[in-house]
Amino acid sequence: MKKTLLAASLFAIAVTAQAQSATYSVDPTHTFVTFEAKHFGTSTNRGRFDRKEGTITFDRSAKTGKAEITIDTSSINTGVMPFDGHLKSKDFFNAAAFPTATFSGDKFTFSGDKVTAVAGTLTLLGKTQPATLTASNFNCFDHPMLKREVCGGDFETTIQRSTYGMTYGVPGIPDNIRLLIQIEAVKQ
Amino acid sequence: MGLASSSALAVDPPAAADQRPATAAAPSAAAAASAASAALQPYALDAGHTAVHWEVLHMGTSTIRGRFERAAGAVAFDAAARQIDIGITIDAASVSTGLGAFDTLLKGASLLAVKAHPQAFFTSRRATWDGVVPREIHGEITLRGVSQPLTLRASRWKCGLNLLFRREVCGGDFDAVLKRSDFGMTLALGFAADEVQLRVQVEAVRGESSR
Numbered sequence: 001m002k003k004t005l006l007a008a009s010l011f012a013i014a015v016t017a018q019a020q021s022a023t024y025s026v027d028p029t030h031t032f033v034t035f036e037a038k039h040f041g042t043s044t045n046r047g048r049f050d051r052k053e054g055t056i057t058f059d060r061s062a063k064t065g066k067a068e069i070t071i072d073t074s075s076i077n078t079g080v081m082p083f084d085g086h087l088k089s090k091d092f093f094n095a096a097a098f099p100t101a102t103f104s105g106d107k108f109t110f111s112g113d114k115v116t117a118v119a120g121t122l123t124l125l126g127k128t129q130p131a132t133l134t135a136s137n138f139n140c141f142d143h144p145m146l147k148r149e150v151c152g153g154d155f156e157t158t159i160q161r162s163t164y165g166m167t168y169g170v171p172g173i174p175d176n177i178r179l180l181i182q183i184e185a186v187k188q
Numbered sequence: 189m190g191l192a193s194s195s196a197l198a199v200d201p202p203a204a205a206d207q208r209p210a211t212a213a214a215p216s217a218a219a220a221a222s223a224a225s226a227a228l229q230p231y232a233l234d235a236g237h238t239a240v241h242w243e244v245l246h247m248g249t250s251t252i253r254g255r256f257e258r259a260a261g262a263v264a265f266d267a268a269a270r271q272i273d274i275g276i277t278i279d280a281a282s283v284s285t286g287l288g289a290f291d292t293l294l295k296g297a298s299l300l301a302v303k304a305h306p307q308a309f310f311t312s313r314r315a316t317w318d319g320v321v322p323r324e325i326h327g328e329i330t331l332r333g334v335s336q337p338l339t340l341r342a343s344r345w346k347c348g349l350n351l352l353f354r355r356e357v358c359g360g361d362f363d364a365v366l367k368r369s370d371f372g373m374t375l376a377l378g379f380a381a382d383e384v385q386l387r388v389q390v391e392a393v394r395g396e397s398s399r
Contacts, residue, residue, distance in 0.1 A: 038344070043237055080235075151249075184246070
């Protein structure tokens with residue numbers, strides 16, 4: 001009887017915890033990292049990473065969360081094949097030696113129940129540096145086809161690539177690279 | 189234009205090893221800039237640095253991005269006389285989002301209808317200028333067989349000598365907004381916004397018919 005009660009109360013705690021902190025799986029069809037690099041101060045070169053995965057947990061009442069997003073560096077895609085080849089080489093992402101880049105965020109900033117920033121670290125070329133993603137959009141909605149809650153938004157940050165040891169072409173090829181991050185994650 | 193003394197437009201990363209100090213190019217770039225003001229000069233789009241990117245808000249939440257990978261055309265302009273003549277053709281089937289199924293949907297009859305309308309066009313012969321720098325390009329876009337006026341706002345427009353091509357290159361970013369419903373693309377308006385933000389990267393090489 002005692003055991004049953006204990007189990008029941010543990011179950012109740014688990015259910016309560018689940019109700020507040022939810023896990024969301026990153027929807028790869030609505031999650032992209034796009035980079036923007038000024039080409040000698042004039043036009044903007046853009047590219048994206050086509051393969052990524054990740055999990056986000058967040059608790060709107062406790063205003064806490066965790067995000068872990070991993071990008072396949074060899075999936076970089078600019079639409080210009082020789083450029084992609086060079087970006088994957090040792091001069092830039094060194095994708096053979098460092099096949100992934102990871103953002104781990106554990107400091108969520110909220111305004112009401114909307115996430116406005118996620119601070120954490122970015123690991124690139126095996127080096128880990130602090131990084132903060134700032135939201136320009138954030139929203140949750142009940143997906144009419146998935147029949148689940150989806151949360152997501154637009155985030156951006158600017159990284160200084162030389163701090164990760166990616167120094168090729170600096171400063172002619174700019175050191176500061178803007179990252180535009182589209183993210184949507186489906187409640188599990 | 190002031191640019192020649194500070195930086196020459198240089199090559200893209202794959203060839204950046206050939207890059208030389210920008211100052212070496214300054215006199216030639218200045219000469220090219222002054223010669224350019226003599227008459228309407230032809231420029232050809234540099235395919236490696238010309239791309240039409242677009243952005244659409246999904247479910248009022250996050251921004252879907254895609255691009256057209258193939259654009260060709262010619263630009264002629266005379267900055268001193270404030271004259272331009274632009275004719276750009278975009279391969280509608282070169283749309284790319286990183287998602288094969290989405291690309292197929294975009295190319296289909298209800299959206300870009302690339303079989304019936306394989307090309308999109310942008311033409312313009314009118315700009316507003318700030319000195320020798322174009323600020324707004326007023327033209328017409330033809331998409332899915334429908335033509336509508338479109339104004340591109342220019343930023344970071346610069347001209348300089350490209351050390352790889354040994355020719356003057358001009359380039360910048362051009363932004364515009366259109367409504368996809370104006371072109372008959374009304375599929376899934378409840379999911380993805382009507383408003384489409386265009387972000388166009390352009391670099392063009394002087395005096396070539398094509399690249």
